[in-house]
Amino acid sequence: MPPVLGTALGPGRGHREGTPQTHPRFHRGPRPRRPLNGAGQPRQPTRPSPSRTDATAVAKAFEDPDIQRWHLKRADSEAEARQWITRWQQGWQDEAAAHWAIVDGGSGDSEGGGVLGRVSLQSVILAGGQAEIAYWTAPWARGRGVCSRAVTAVSDWALGEAGFHRLELGHSTLNDASCRVAVRTGFVLEGVRRNALLHADGWHDMHLHARVRA
Template identity: 35%
Template sequence: MDHRLIPADLSGHGLRLRVWRDDDLAVLLRAVTDPEYLRWNTHTTPVEDEAAVAELLRLRARGWARGEVATYCVTDEADGTVLGHVGLNSLDWNLRCARVGYWTLPEARGRGIAGHALGLVTRWAFDAVGLHRVELGHAVGHTASCRVAERGGYVVEGTLRGAMFASQRRDAFRDLHLHARLATD
């Protein structure tokens, strides 16, 4: 079976999801160095400058080509302003399962953008990609992310102890709330 992921623009709710581009470097750097983003997300290697962001974009492009990730830049459908990110990671083609993640830029928070983007990529994952299960994990205590997950139909399945890096540390861990949706939900 061919497991290539073919990027397709997704639209709805005033949003357009498109593949990240090289000209998005500055906004992506601003996003991944935002203090609130850093409070909840820790990359496996530091992403602190444009060179590291460029490498991140190269890795995402390779991941698309290999069928390992499907990462989208969330933009305003009317004017193209970058608002955030949503993407599938850790694709397991045998189990037809993936993990989804999302974030929004500071100026886009509190407007329902993450939830709408999550809905678009979830529908695409089930209908176009053919996944059976999409998992969503967030740090315990991240109530905003929990609300987005629950509103998106992602059922809480439990807590995974020590399943993610502690904030900005690669030598300490914290617990993760696991949510999931099935294609049959």
């Protein structure tokens, strides 16, 4: 049965050649690097997906109690972190998710080997031009606006060049830091999803924020 509507985003370069494209694409080809320049701030660029050599920093970041609390997992070894990174990289190939490492644009001598965090587009729905944005910041990089600049850069790319129509951002109503990032980066609070996600201490209500293509 043919669909009534076409897809909001066309497939990427891994799909059939010669297929007409009327919308910007979620790329399988070259993955964008987003510069995260902020006024008076050092340059922190992103690069597509943490590499397997970043496993040490990822595992160290997930030792942090706050990251474990809100992301509901921990890495028990660098080998496990490498497995996560492999899955993150595969997300690009499958056009199911997009991940960027936030990295130190300076000398690279910061704790964690220059990795400051991660920002990602998940639960990608090409037909509807939708995705969820998620992020974490390593403990050694907090308080510098790193996360907000990364979320802004990736959101601007997704709603602009990539052609997404809507991005959603969800977090526990108890996660004040994540809520501040959402508001600071233009994600409007649309409501509360009651008892929406199970955490270690029980079911949490979740804020739903969103940005839509202008």
